[in-house]
Amino acid sequence: MSSLFGSNPQTASDMQKQKEQLKLQVQQELAVASAQQLINKITENCFAKCVTRPSTSLGSSEERCLTQCMTLYMAAFDQTSKSYVARISRERSSQVPSNAL
Secondary structure: OOEOOEOOOOOHHHHHHHHHHHHHHHHHHHHHHHHHHHHHHHHHHHHHHHOOOOOOOOOHHHHHHHHHHHHHHHHHHHHHHHHHHHHHHHHHHHOOOHHHO
């Protein structure tokens, strides 16, 4: 008798591997979505700040403004991300049960 997913039942190890692969795939998709959202937000905010009179081309001052705005936005995002990751790491390390050591 064959099951819906093939003739051999999956072992617990196989199921755990599939679960980990799915988890990794979801994390990667979330990272891509977050990056797209960041780029959209940078574009929206910097455009609103730097391009006061839209036309068919950018002036040199608008280009400089956009470059500087995007650079600062990315630096702020990078610093915020590093601080967040450090905080999460500290919180995780402080939650290690004493009997696990």
